[in-house]
Amino acid sequence: MTSVSQRDKNATYVFSSRPRPVESRSKFSGSPTETPQYGNIMYDRRVIRGNVHSQHMLPAKTTMQAADIQQQHRFRRRSVEFMRSRDHVWFKTHDNLPGRKHVDVQTDSYLEELSNILVTKDIDSQTDRFLDRPATPLFIPAKSGEDVATQIEEGELFDFDREVQPVLEVLVGKTIEQSLLEVMEEEELACLRAQQRAFEQLRNAELAEVQRLQEQERRRNEEKECRIAQQKEAVRKEKETAEMIAAQACAQQFLSKLFPAVFASLRRHGYFYDPVERDIEVNFFQWLMAEVNNTLEKRNSARLLLDTIIHDIALERRDFFKDLEAELVQSD
Amino acid sequence: PTIPPTTSEPTLDISEMTGVHIDPSRAPVAFGRLAIPELFAQLVEPDAARRLRALASLCDLTHDPERLYQVVSEGFLDQLEVLLKDGDAAVRTRTCELLHLVTSHNIARQALLSSPLLARLSQLLDDPSPLCRTRAHRVMNSLALLPAGAKALQALVPKLMLKLQEEQEEKEEEVQALLLSTLSCCSRLDAAPALSHRGVTLIGRKLSHACSNIRREAAGAMMALSVIVIAMSQVCEAAVLPVLADLLRDQDVDVQANAAGAIMNTVVITTGKHQCLELDVLPVLLELLSQRKPDVEEEQRRKALVLYSLRALTSLAEAPEGRRRLLLQLPLLVGRSEPPEEDADIRRAARTAVNVVTWTP
Numbered sequence: 001m002t003s004v005s006q007r008d009k010n011a012t013y014v015f016s017s018r019p020r021p022v023e024s025r026s027k028f029s030g031s032p033t034e035t036p037q038y039g040n041i042m043y044d045r046r047v048i049r050g051n052v053h054s055q056h057m058l059p060a061k062t063t064m065q066a067a068d069i070q071q072q073h074r075f076r077r078r079s080v081e082f083m084r085s086r087d088h089v090w091f092k093t094h095d096n097l098p099g100r101k102h103v104d105v106q107t108d109s110y111l112e113e114l115s116n117i118l119v120t121k122d123i124d125s126q127t128d129r130f131l132d133r134p135a136t137p138l139f140i141p142a143k144s145g146e147d148v149a150t151q152i153e154e155g156e157l158f159d160f161d162r163e164v165q166p167v168l169e170v171l172v173g174k175t176i177e178q179s180l181l182e183v184m185e186e187e188e189l190a191c192l193r194a195q196q197r198a199f200e201q202l203r204n205a206e207l208a209e210v211q212r213l214q215e216q217e218r219r220r221n222e223e224k225e226c227r228i229a230q231q232k233e234a235v236r237k238e239k240e241t242a243e244m245i246a247a248q249a250c251a252q253q254f255l256s257k258l259f260p261a262v263f264a265s266l267r268r269h270g271y272f273y274d275p276v277e278r279d280i281e282v283n284f285f286q287w288l289m290a291e292v293n294n295t296l297e298k299r300n301s302a303r304l305l306l307d308t309i310i311h312d313i314a315l316e317r318r319d320f321f322k323d324l325e326a327e328l329v330q331s332d
Numbered sequence: 333p334t335i336p337p338t339t340s341e342p343t344l345d346i347s348e349m350t351g352v353h354i355d356p357s358r359a360p361v362a363f364g365r366l367a368i369p370e371l372f373a374q375l376v377e378p379d380a381a382r383r384l385r386a387l388a389s390l391c392d393l394t395h396d397p398e399r400l401y402q403v404v405s406e407g408f409l410d411q412l413e414v415l416l417k418d419g420d421a422a423v424r425t426r427t428c429e430l431l432h433l434v435t436s437h438n439i440a441r442q443a444l445l446s447s448p449l450l451a452r453l454s455q456l457l458d459d460p461s462p463l464c465r466t467r468a469h470r471v472m473n474s475l476a477l478l479p480a481g482a483k484a485l486q487a488l489v490p491k492l493m494l495k496l497q498e499e500q501e502e503k504e505e506e507v508q509a510l511l512l513s514t515l516s517c518c519s520r521l522d523a524a525p526a527l528s529h530r531g532v533t534l535i536g537r538k539l540s541h542a543c544s545n546i547r548r549e550a551a552g553a554m555m556a557l558s559v560i561v562i563a564m565s566q567v568c569e570a571a572v573l574p575v576l577a578d579l580l581r582d583q584d585v586d587v588q589a590n591a592a593g594a595i596m597n598t599v600v601i602t603t604g605k606h607q608c609l610e611l612d613v614l615p616v617l618l619e620l621l622s623q624r625k626p627d628v629e630e631e632q633r634r635k636a637l638v639l640y641s642l643r644a645l646t647s648l649a650e651a652p653e654g655r656r657r658l659l660l661q662l663p664l665l666v667g668r669s670e671p672p673e674e675d676a677d678i679r680r681a682a683r684t685a686v687n688v689v690t691w692t693p
Contacts, residue, residue, distance in 0.1 A: 212600045
């Protein structure tokens with residue numbers, strides 16, 4: 001808010017502060033932390049109003065006694081009241097003392113003469129005889145604006161060589177920078193391409209390797225398959241031969257027993273026969289058997305006949321005895 | 333006459349600002365970010381000359397990555413499709429050139445691959461104007477170098493094979509070289525389509541071309557093809573191996589490297605091994621291996637050659653005849669596998685070769 005500056009020891013003291021409202025505080029107010037009452041600056045006793053020249057100016061460094069201060073305060077108060085009351089407009093002067101005259105006196109420092117008589121001066125003029133209207137002069141407009149003059153001092157003229165240097169530097173610098181960038185770009189591209197090529201070559205080589213290994217693998221697998229197949233074939237053949245041998249042995253064994261068995265069975269079935277025996281068997285025995293049969297037949301029929309006779313007799317006897325019994329019973 | 337504005341920045345030439353065309357072959361370029369849209373607006377005009385000029389200015393501008401990004405991100409590439417069907421050959425050629433410039437950046441490549449421009453471009457391969465065809469091939473080639481691009485171009489492989497057959501009559505070496513390069517890129521991804529269209533025979537014929545670029549590309553294509561077993565047998569049947577063996581003695585290092593690569597792939601199968609041993613390829617390979625150039629850069633370039641030769645020798649060593657002969661040359665291989673050899677990959681390859689040679693059942 002407030003600032004004090006002293007440029008140097010000889011300069012005047014400068015004080016500046018931000019405008020702030022003046023507080024009106026009575027002497028017997030309380031602590032300064034209360035909300036300050038702002039008074040009207042027009043009625044502030046501290047402010048000097050009116051014409052400065054007519055006032056009683058205090059010298060700069062007078063120490064005022066307390067009584068003087070009080071008297072001054074009283075005077076001021078009275079004058080303020082007086083000013084306020086507006087009575088001073090119809091100010092009545094004292095009556096004349098005998099032998100004295102009231103005279104109006106100018107008390108200002110610069111006196112002026114007051115009088116009723118006005119000093120006048122008469123001046124007249126008459127137009128000249130009519131002259132021809134003169135030709136209108138050329139209208140040259142009045143010079144307006146300021147006149148400015150220059151004096152070219154030494155060394156003020158534009159020095160091309162010196163001025164052009166920074167411009168040139170910028171131009172050349174930018175061009176070189178741009179070209180460097182482009183060259184770097186191209187180099188980068190070339191580098192990238194070289195890298196790509198290297199990768200491509202490596203890839204091709206590795207691909208060939210992969211193919212070779214694949215082919216190798218395939219060949220080995222094929223070989224393995226082939227060998228395994230061969231082996232299987234061999235094993236199979238071996239097994240077959242073994243089987244065949246076994247079968248042959250078995251068959252031989254079987255056949256060895258076959259002959260006697262065959263002969264025995266044939267003999268059993270009677271395919272080898274003695275013709276005489278056969279003949280006897282076929283012819284003789286047939287007749288023999290027939291005869292035996294006949295004989296037995298006859299005997300059989302005889303027995304049968306006997307059986308029937310016995311049966312009849314038995315029946316008859318039974319009937320007889322039955323009749324007898326009946327008679328017996330009856331007679332009883 | 334002042335220098336025509338070929339830089340990517342808009343010039344502060346006063347005469348340009350007042351509308352005088354300094355370079356009659358280029359349309360004036362607007363300032364700042366209106367340059368590209370304005371030029372593209374000029375592309376739909378009926379006058380072919382104006383379109384050509386606008387295209388020329390566009391070609392100049394697209395060297396700048398910022399402009400290129402603007403072209404791609406604001407979707408102007410689709411407008412080029414109409415231009416590819418244009419009646420004027422020069423317009424088509426310039427459009428292809430523009431597309432070629434554009435493919436040097438990734439976003440543009442992706443945008444191209446996902447747009448219908450690709451189909452249009454393939455139609456341009458049959459264009460009557462040779463320059464247009466060349467440019468279209470260049471665009472295809474730069475697209476094929478990208479794996480995604482190679483995948484997208486797989487569908488075009490039959491057509492490319494047809495082109496290869498046709499181009500035999502023409503003298504267009506650049507087109508043939510580009511075609512072969514594109515084919516090898518596509519075949520690296522999947523060799524089946526190229527194979528099924530008689531790839532081996534067609535490319536085999538190119539192996540003995542006069543121009544070394546074509547030989548190199550053809551050998552590269554052969555190497556990419558012969559990764560599949562069927563191709564290997566086809567190569568052996570088609571008697572391509574003698575030609576490849578000749579190429580091993582070529583002047584150009586890259587041709588030699590690619591030929592060695594093709595051989596390395598083919599000798600994986602037994603027929604290949606036998607044929608190569610008959611053709612006496614072994615000493616040639618060994619000699620390539622034993623050569624050491626004093627210059628470091630040369631060594632770098634020969635690295636591929638050495639690597640492929642080592643792999644070929646490894647495969648050849650699996651045949652008993654090859655193994656016998658290589659056992660005699662063992663010190664050479666061991667020398668390549670020791671620390672005096674700077675490159676780790678070569679050392680590894682040499683070590684595998686040594687292992688295979690000294691393997692006993």
